[in-house]
Amino acid sequence: MKLVQWGVSLILAGVLIVLPQWIGNEYYLHQLVLIIIYALLLFGLDIVVGYTGEVSLAHAALFGVGAYAAGILNTTLGWPFYLAVLASIPITAAFGLLLALPALRVTGPYLAMVTLAFGTIAQILINEMDFLTNGPLGITIHKPQWLGIKLEQTQYYYVVLVVFGVTLLLVQRLLTSHLGRAFEALHGSPVASDCMGVSVYRYKVLAFAISAGLAGLAGGLFTFNELYIAPNTFNFELTILFLLALIMGGRKTRLGPVLGAAIVVLLPNALDDIQLFRALAVAVALLVALVLATHVLRGIRPLTPLLLPVLGALALLFSAHQLQDMTDWRITIFGFLILFVIYYLQDGIVGWLRQEVGSLRPQWVARPRLDLGPADPLTWAQSRQDAGDAAHAGVLLEARQLLMQFGGLKALNQVDLNIRRGTIHGLIGPNGSGKSTLMNVLTGIYTPTQGEVRFLGRPISGLTPTRIARQGIARTFQNLQLFGDMSALENVLVGLHHTYRSGLWDAMLKTPRCRREEAAARARAAGILHFVGLGDWVNEEARNLPYGRQRLLEIGRALGLNPTLLLLDEPAAGLTPPEIEALIHIIRKIRDHGVTIILIEHHMDVVMGICDAVTVLDFGQKIAEGEPQAVRSHPRVIEAYLGGQTV
Numbered sequence: 001m002k003l004v005q006w007g008v009s010l011i012l013a014g015v016l017i018v019l020p021q022w023i024g025n026e027y028y029l030h031q032l033v034l035i036i037i038y039a040l041l042l043f044g045l046d047i048v049v050g051y052t053g054e055v056s057l058a059h060a061a062l063f064g065v066g067a068y069a070a071g072i073l074n075t076t077l078g079w080p081f082y083l084a085v086l087a088s089i090p091i092t093a094a095f096g097l098l099l100a101l102p103a104l105r106v107t108g109p110y111l112a113m114v115t116l117a118f119g120t121i122a123q124i125l126i127n128e129m130d131f132l133t134n135g136p137l138g139i140t141i142h143k144p145q146w147l148g149i150k151l152e153q154t155q156y157y158y159v160v161l162v163v164f165g166v167t168l169l170l171v172q173r174l175l176t177s178h179l180g181r182a183f184e185a186l187h188g189s190p191v192a193s194d195c196m197g198v199s200v201y202r203y204k205v206l207a208f209a210i211s212a213g214l215a216g217l218a219g220g221l222f223t224f225n226e227l228y229i230a231p232n233t234f235n236f237e238l239t240i241l242f243l244l245a246l247i248m249g250g251r252k253t254r255l256g257p258v259l260g261a262a263i264v265v266l267l268p269n270a271l272d273d274i275q276l277f278r279a280l281a282v283a284v285a286l287l288v289a290l291v292l293a294t295h296v297l298r299g300i301r302p303l304t305p306l307l308l309p310v311l312g313a314l315a316l317l318f319s320a321h322q323l324q325d326m327t328d329w330r331i332t333i334f335g336f337l338i339l340f341v342i343y344y345l346q347d348g349i350v351g352w353l354r355q356e357v358g359s360l361r362p363q364w365v366a367r368p369r370l371d372l373g374p375a376d377p378l379t380w381a382q383s384r385q386d387a388g389d390a391a392h393a394g395v396l397l398e399a400r401q402l403l404m405q406f407g408g409l410k411a412l413n414q415v416d417l418n419i420r421r422g423t424i425h426g427l428i429g430p431n432g433s434g435k436s437t438l439m440n441v442l443t444g445i446y447t448p449t450q451g452e453v454r455f456l457g458r459p460i461s462g463l464t465p466t467r468i469a470r471q472g473i474a475r476t477f478q479n480l481q482l483f484g485d486m487s488a489l490e491n492v493l494v495g496l497h498h499t500y501r502s503g504l505w506d507a508m509l510k511t512p513r514c515r516r517e518e519a520a521a522r523a524r525a526a527g528i529l530h531f532v533g534l535g536d537w538v539n540e541e542a543r544n545l546p547y548g549r550q551r552l553l554e555i556g557r558a559l560g561l562n563p564t565l566l567l568l569d570e571p572a573a574g575l576t577p578p579e580i581e582a583l584i585h586i587i588r589k590i591r592d593h594g595v596t597i598i599l600i601e602h603h604m605d606v607v608m609g610i611c612d613a614v615t616v617l618d619f620g621q622k623i624a625e626g627e628p629q630a631v632r633s634h635p636r637v638i639e640a641y642l643g644g645q646t647v
Contacts, residue, residue: 016161020154029153031269033225035261036164037218042246042257043171044214049243050251051175052207053187054107057239058099058115061122062212064234066092066219068126071139071229081144081224085163088220089213096212100205119239127231138230141223160221167217170508172254174210177507177514178493178500178521181486183207184252185494188483194465195443195475197498197561202466206504248341250348252485259349271334274323281313281320288313309344312336396421396596397442397473397565402451404437404620411437412448413620419565424587424597426611426628428604430640434620435600436478439569442598443475444468455565470498474563476554478570478600484543488534488553491542492525495560499524525560532556532586548579555586559595566590567598572606584610608632616640 023029041063048056066088073084103114126133133139143150144159151159174180182203185193190200223229241264249260270276288309295306316333323329345352397419404412412434419425427435440446442453444465453461460468474495483491499521502514529535532552537545542553551571558566568587572580580603587610591597601607607614607628614631616624618640624631631637 013165017158020157026153029157030225031265033153033157033160034222035258035265036160037221037225038242038245038261038265039258040164040167040221041215041218041242042249042261043167043254044211044218045242045246046251046253046257047171047175047183047207047214048211049246051180051183051187052204054104054204054208055112055243056115056208056211057112057236057243058096058118058122059211059215059242060234060236060239061119062092062096062215063219063222063238063242064122064126064229064231065095066216067223067229067234068133068139068219069216070220070223071141072132074141074223075139082146085217085220085224088216090216092216092219093209093213096215097205097209099212100208104201104204104208116236119236123231123234126234133231136231138228141227141229143227144224156225160225163217163221167214168254171214173510174504174508177510178497178502178518179203179206179504179507181490181494182497184486184490185483188485189481191445191465192477192481192483193494195445195469196495196557197466197469198494199464199466210504244338244342246348248338248345248348250350250352250354253348253350253354256348256350267337268334274320277323277333278320281316285313285317309340312340394420396456398454399438399442400452400454402438402441402453403449404434404441404446405449410620412441415451415617415620415622417615417622419596419598420613421596422591422594423612424591424599424610426607426614427598427600427617428602428607428614429617432619433617433640435617436569437620438617439475439567439598439600442567443473469561472562472564473567474558474561474565475567476551476558476569476571478573480550480554482542482550482554482557485541487539487541488529488545488556489522489525489538491553491557492528492560493521495557496521496525498561528556528559529553531559531589533582548575548582551575551579551583552586555590559590563595565596565598567600569600570602571599572601572603580606604632 019032020029023032041059045056045059048054069088069091070081070084073079073087074081079087099115099118103111103118106114127136129135143152144156145151146155146159175183182193182198185196185198186200186203186207193203194200226233245260245264246257247260248263249258250256270280288306292306292310319329319333341349347355395418397417399415399417402412402415402417403410415434415438417438427438429435437446441448444460444463444467447462451461452459455468455471455473458471460471460473463471483494486494500514500517502511502517505511506514526535526538529538532555534549534552534556537549537553542550545553551574555566555568555571571587572583575583584606587597587599599607599611611628613626614624614628615622616631616634616637618636623636623640624634626634
């Protein structure tokens with residue numbers, strides 16, 4: 001498969017190298033350079049939008065910052081164009097970092113509004129700072145020179161093509177590394193990312209800074225392609241155009257940004273020419289017919305969802321051969337085409353093609369499976385156990401007088417909890433008794449209103465979930481919090497994120513240290529998957545796993561943290577009896593490897609069968625604690641569950 005990918009890449013590279021000779025027309029060559037520049041920016045925008053799941057409306061402004069930085073350095077300070085372009089990267093990244101530090105403390109529409117405000121302010125400042133930007137008149141740039149030779153459009157195309165190739169390689173390496181998995185995990189489940197030791201805020205800021213740097217690089221190259229920049233070039237409409245290009249092309253791919261950039265650059269011009277528009281209409285009609293025929297041959301039903309695309313394709317084909325002039329209809333048709341792609345191809349054109357090709361792929365060319373043998377589970381458990389035994393014996397975790405208050409509601413009311421090392425400690429109680437709230441307090445999701453939590457003798461109350469996770473406390477969730485778009489192996493690798501010491505440049509350059517750490521982490525993740533019974537599901541996406549195996553995967557991901565204390569929040573919920581038996585076996589194996597467990601569970605047979613001690617909560621208060629059999633017959637426990645006193 002890799003040989004095929006390399007072959008296709010070499011063919012495409014060869015086509016791009018000889019393309020200027022085929023085109024001949026300098027205008028079309030200028031448009032091709034613009035597509036490449038936009039694709040560079042979309043690589044960065046994809047990191048923020050596609051991987052971390054945030055919406056940025058500031059990228060046109062960041063694009064403008066990079067463009068003006070390169071233009072000012074070249075015209076005012078006399079820097080060579082290549083140094084000006086390179087300098088635009090850290091300058092724009094610094095602006096992106098300054099924006100991200102406060103902005104990324106909010107999410108959703110609030111983040112969109114903050115980035116929109118930044119874009120508006122940046123455009124106003126560029127327009128008003130005459131002494132630096134020449135105001136509304138803009139800046140005229142001379143043709144770039146290399147070793148005293150002016151670069152014509154063809155020569156500049158090759159310069160941009162080389163930059164594009166290097167950037168593509170670095171971005172691909174970054175996004176397939178542990179940092180790329182961390183970015184993707186932020187989108188899948190921010191709360192699970194924090195509890196796996198991946199700081200949501202820190203990695204979102206890093207992603208935004210990298211994205212801004214790529215926008216600056218694109219802006220610098222844009223300056224020397226257009227040879228003139230003005231404030232109104234980098235307006236809000238350009239931001240929307242970038243977002244549309246990314247959505248239409250396809251997120252979380254490298255081809256998607258290139259295709260999206262080509263659409264937004266070429267399609268408006270294609271709609272100016274009636275003959276090109278007619279050819280486009282025929283191509284769309286043939287594509288819809290192919291999809292319809294595929295569904296019919298494969299017996300996919302119902303066909304009703306395809307009715308509107310078929311009617312739309314027929315209407316497009318009819319209008320293309322009826323219209324004689326595109327002047328009054330160009331924008332309308334462009335808008336309808338964009339709406340069609342966004343509504344029906346929500347994963348973008350590249351995402352749709354992947355899905356269709358994947359569903360048509362015969363069994364003998366199925367995606368290759370990783371040849372990873374099981375690692376010894378003692379490898380990931382024993383080191384933490386030995387270190388913990390030497391550091392602190394007896395009580396592993398102690399909670400004192402915990403109060404968790406939400407307004408007038410006391411979800412936890414003066415709760416004490418002592419967890420002894422090497423035990424399975426059950427935590428039970430009716431629905432709404434405060435069990436999950438206690439779990440959230442212990443893992444840092446909630447900061448207690450009063451009280452203290454100590455782990456290995458050190459206070460951890462008030463620490464972030466990331467810091468608590470890195471101290472050796474891992475958890476699962478009552479409602480599954482897997483990274484659905486990532487494979488089972490990648491989910492566990494997120495849990496192993498703490499094992500990496502290589503940084504950003506190691507990931508992009510694929511240094512020997514980065515390669516060693518990746519190989520070791522993959523072998524260890526495979527061992528964990530075998531340990532929890534998922535050895536045959538290594539490459540399967542988490543969202544496609546059966547529910548019972550998703551529960552096991554969440555446990556496996558938590559084990560990636562190499563925990564001393566593992567908190568399981570209703571792991572048997574929704575499982576069949578055979579799956580519960582398998583779960584009990586795995587929990588006992590984990591305990592036998594030295595991991596202490598807190599188990600929240602409503603299946604009393606599970607709790608009474610494997611727990612060494614049980615704590616009972618009711619209305620936020622601890623009403624009983626002790627050995628399972630003693631707790632089972634406790635009058636207050638019976639009252640809490642059955643609603644009346646024992647006779």
